[in-house]
Amino acid sequence: MPSHRMPSEADIISTVEFNHTGELLATGDKGGRVVIFQREPESKNAPHSQGEYDVYSTFQSHEPEFDYLKSLEIEEKINKIKWLPQHNAAHSLLSTNDKTIKLWKITERDKRPEGYNLKDEEGKLKDLSTVTSLQVPVLKPMDLMVEVSPRRVFANGHTYHINSISVNSDCETYMSADDLRINLWHLAVTDRSFNIVDIKPANMEDLTEVITASEFHPHHCNLFVYSSSKGSLRLCDMRAAALCDKHSKLFEEPEDPSNRSFFSEIISSVSDVKFSHSGRYMLTRDYLTVKVWDLNMEARPIETYQVHDYLRSKLCSLYENDCIFDKFECAWNGSDSVIMTGAYNNFFRMFDRNTKRDVTLEASRESSKPRAVLKPRRVCVGGKRRRDDISVDSLDFTKKILHTAWHPAENIIAIAATNNLYIFQDKVNSEMH
Amino acid sequence: MNCGESARPGSPWFGGHPDGERAQCPCLAPPTAWDPQSCLLQFLYGQPVVWRLLCSDPGLNPAWPACPLTSGGFEQNAMTREELMGLNSAGPSGWLWSRRSCVIPAAFFTQNCVGMMFARGLKRKSAEEPEDVEGCSAGAQAMPSYSLQRQSLLDMSLVKLQLCHMLVEPNLCRSVLIANTVRQIQEEMTRDGTWRAVAPQAAGRAPLDRLVATDILCRSVREQEGECPAPDMGDGQPDLVPGLAVAPAAQAPRSPQSSLWEGDSSRESRGGFQKSLDQIFETLESKTSGSVEELFADVDSSYYDLDAVLTGMVGSTSSGPGSGLQAFASAATSPPSSSCRSDLGELDHAVEILVET
Numbered sequence: 001m002p003s004h005r006m007p008s009e010a011d012i013i014s015t016v017e018f019n020h021t022g023e024l025l026a027t028g029d030k031g032g033r034v035v036i037f038q039r040e041p042e043s044k045n046a047p048h049s050q051g052e053y054d055v056y057s058t059f060q061s062h063e064p065e066f067d068y069l070k071s072l073e074i075e076e077k078i079n080k081i082k083w084l085p086q087h088n089a090a091h092s093l094l095s096t097n098d099k100t101i102k103l104w105k106i107t108e109r110d111k112r113p114e115g116y117n118l119k120d121e122e123g124k125l126k127d128l129s130t131v132t133s134l135q136v137p138v139l140k141p142m143d144l145m146v147e148v149s150p151r152r153v154f155a156n157g158h159t160y161h162i163n164s165i166s167v168n169s170d171c172e173t174y175m176s177a178d179d180l181r182i183n184l185w186h187l188a189v190t191d192r193s194f195n196i197v198d199i200k201p202a203n204m205e206d207l208t209e210v211i212t213a214s215e216f217h218p219h220h221c222n223l224f225v226y227s228s229s230k231g232s233l234r235l236c237d238m239r240a241a242a243l244c245d246k247h248s249k250l251f252e253e254p255e256d257p258s259n260r261s262f263f264s265e266i267i268s269s270v271s272d273v274k275f276s277h278s279g280r281y282m283l284t285r286d287y288l289t290v291k292v293w294d295l296n297m298e299a300r301p302i303e304t305y306q307v308h309d310y311l312r313s314k315l316c317s318l319y320e321n322d323c324i325f326d327k328f329e330c331a332w333n334g335s336d337s338v339i340m341t342g343a344y345n346n347f348f349r350m351f352d353r354n355t356k357r358d359v360t361l362e363a364s365r366e367s368s369k370p371r372a373v374l375k376p377r378r379v380c381v382g383g384k385r386r387r388d389d390i391s392v393d394s395l396d397f398t399k400k401i402l403h404t405a406w407h408p409a410e411n412i413i414a415i416a417a418t419n420n421l422y423i424f425q426d427k428v429n430s431e432m433h
Numbered sequence: 434m435n436c437g438e439s440a441r442p443g444s445p446w447f448g449g450h451p452d453g454e455r456a457q458c459p460c461l462a463p464p465t466a467w468d469p470q471s472c473l474l475q476f477l478y479g480q481p482v483v484w485r486l487l488c489s490d491p492g493l494n495p496a497w498p499a500c501p502l503t504s505g506g507f508e509q510n511a512m513t514r515e516e517l518m519g520l521n522s523a524g525p526s527g528w529l530w531s532r533r534s535c536v537i538p539a540a541f542f543t544q545n546c547v548g549m550m551f552a553r554g555l556k557r558k559s560a561e562e563p564e565d566v567e568g569c570s571a572g573a574q575a576m577p578s579y580s581l582q583r584q585s586l587l588d589m590s591l592v593k594l595q596l597c598h599m600l601v602e603p604n605l606c607r608s609v610l611i612a613n614t615v616r617q618i619q620e621e622m623t624r625d626g627t628w629r630a631v632a633p634q635a636a637g638r639a640p641l642d643r644l645v646a647t648d649i650l651c652r653s654v655r656e657q658e659g660e661c662p663a664p665d666m667g668d669g670q671p672d673l674v675p676g677l678a679v680a681p682a683a684q685a686p687r688s689p690q691s692s693l694w695e696g697d698s699s700r701e702s703r704g705g706f707q708k709s710l711d712q713i714f715e716t717l718e719s720k721t722s723g724s725v726e727e728l729f730a731d732v733d734s735s736y737y738d739l740d741a742v743l744t745g746m747v748g749s750t751s752s753g754p755g756s757g758l759q760a761f762a763s764a765a766t767s768p769p770s771s772s773c774r775s776d777l778g779e780l781d782h783a784v785e786i787l788v789e790t
Binding site: 179265 | 582589604605607610612614617
């Protein structure tokens with residue numbers, strides 16, 4: 001796949017999200033800023049040269065805050081961005097940090113009125129004695145200006161850190177999940193939210209499980225799923241009860257006793273859950289694998305893919321340096337046939353569900369020039385070592401690809417590698433190899 | 434070595450003193466208690482090993498008669514790992530030198546080892562086959578190695594929990610996962626019966642959880658300033674909870690936490706252990722500036738001491754035993770009062786050390 005490098009961000013990218021058409025790509029960073037990229041329309045001169053992404057707008061979404069009651073700083077890092085479905089010319093997105101969700105409206109202005117009767121070109125009031133005739137102001141084109149304004153601020157809904165937000169298919173509500181609770185908001189109402197899941201125990205001493213991710217079903221506005229640190233998924237139906245503590249379905253894979261260790265629970269913690277576009281499947285990511293679940297089968301996933309099983313023997317070291325707590329995201333392609341997730345050393349992995357083939361690619365300046373085809377990488381774990389193989393011990397665990405996104409329709413992927421954003425496009429529909 | 438004897442070269446208590454003096458074991462009554470914060474810094478395969486001992490009698494006077502060997506600090510010890518592990522069987526009359534010039538019965542070292550540092554990829558010197566584990570300098574036998582690894586994992590987890598206590602914004606998911614790991618270890622040790630006693634050397638523990646030995650930073654060397662309540666060992670069998678006692682030094686005004694560490698029997702200790710997790714979660718839930726300060730009050734420059742030691746040691750393993758020791762000794766000779774707050778910079782030091790791969 002050819003690649004196109006984007007300018008590097010000043011801060012570490014903390015979330016990446018395409019909008020529903022794929023025309024816009026939003027990134028959030030640790031500094032609380034949101035950068036939106038827009039895909040240039042295809043050029044008629046070169047029909048094979050599909051549009052590339054350029055910066056469309058940059059704005060400061062969240063600022064650092066201080067919680068005086070707890071003497072804690074609230075990070076401005078953007079945890080998640082979710083686009084709202086577009087209803088008019090304006091685009092809207094939700095961005096959230098640990099505590100506060102904000103609704104931003106993005107509008108374009110490419111015309112401005114000229115020919116005012118009372119004001120001159122610079123806006124100064126005209127001397128009325130010089131006005132001899134009336135004219136109708138006309139709209140003249142101007143340089144495109146993108147304006148972003150905060151329309152809603154949903155604050156004070158969460159005691160714990162927000163880890164996910166998800167817009168409902170009804171386009172009127174959305175949910176936000178923190179470690180112990182999930183709230184349902186109406187997009188127009190900021191001063192109250194409904195608590196729909198609460199797993200906080202009466203005694204915090206009894207706390208053994210937290211919510212790690214959640215998402216609404218893409219079609220059924222009453223269904224949502226949330227994942228836990230113990231590796232379970234709970235599908236909940238909001239029609240069943242006001243408080244959805246009782247799940248409708250519990251998806252949990254029984255533990256493999258032969259692989260049991262003190263780290264079993266930690267590596268089973270689900271870091272991301274995504275419904276397929278069809279709504280039939282769910283994709284989950286835990287530390288070493290990605291799993292595809294069928295909503296109709298709770299007993300076990302229907303597919304399991306090893307992302308970096310060579311790390312299994314290094315869990316103690318990864319526990320020591322905290323890498324074992326890294327939260328990787330996962331993504332479906334538009335047709336739900338390929339799944340993607342990130343790994344270490346700026347590697348990311350793709351799994352073709354139909355051919356069962358997988359590939360490891362690297363997102364780095366050194367290994368990919370613009371327009372070059374990405375070369376598959378391999379991690380060798382002893383035994384025969386080919387040239388260009390990377391050994392497990394030389395993996396760079398500081399270079400982790402936690403955030404990835406896939407264009408909703410085309411083979412375009414966005415990869416966040418620390419503070420760099422890579423966008424890879426598939427010019428020719430090549431097979432996975 | 435019996436009380437009153439001189440240590441001979443080759444014995445575990447002969448430390449290769451630069452002057453070639455022999456260790457003299459002062460004839461003192463075998464203590465039932467000693468300085469709770471006394472530590473011994475041992476060097477195993479050229480890497481420092483910090484041992485911390487537990488005091489069963491808070492009234493013990495730590496001012497033991499100084500021994501010529503310990504003036505200025507520790508001795509580089511040439512013990513093999515097996516000897517170190519076998520100290521328990523050496524008998525209560527053996528003595529080892531502490532950095533505060535007080536002697537500690539060798540018998541208690543194995544039981545209270547809070548952590549060992551293994552150099553990466555360091556091969557064992559034993560004739561036995563090393564376990565085929567990446568970067569692991571496996572222990573002498575598989576069984577003691579497992580319990581030691583487990584102990585190390587427990588200590589590391591507790592330090593992590595403590596550290597995330599001290600961070601501005603503790604990550605609840607991470608804390609819960611670490612706490613669950615600690616509980617698992619505790620449960621397993623209870624099942625094995627090692628909660629109270631040293632792990633038996635017998636083979637035959639069927640489901641051996643596969644743990645990978647790795648660089649595990651032991652607890653920092655703590656300076657004891659006298660007010661720390663010492664868990665009573667009672668029957669002399671130390672258990673895990675006193676191992677936790679290094680953590681917050683319980684001072685009188687901080688009664689909720691001080692009660693935590695005053696476990697007499699192991700049963701109470703287990704309750705105290707459970708309480709320690711509770712304390713952590715309660716603090717996580719409702720952090721007050723007061724509790725945060727209390728947590729910071731624990732951290733003294735002993736973290737910095739360890740840093741000084743490590744930078745001194747790691748860089749100069751080939752140097753004579755004196756230089757690094759002197760570095761450590763000099764760092765240790767100016768202990769701050771434990772009621773002093775340490776700089777956040779020193780905390781950062783500690784965090785850096787602990788999370789460094």
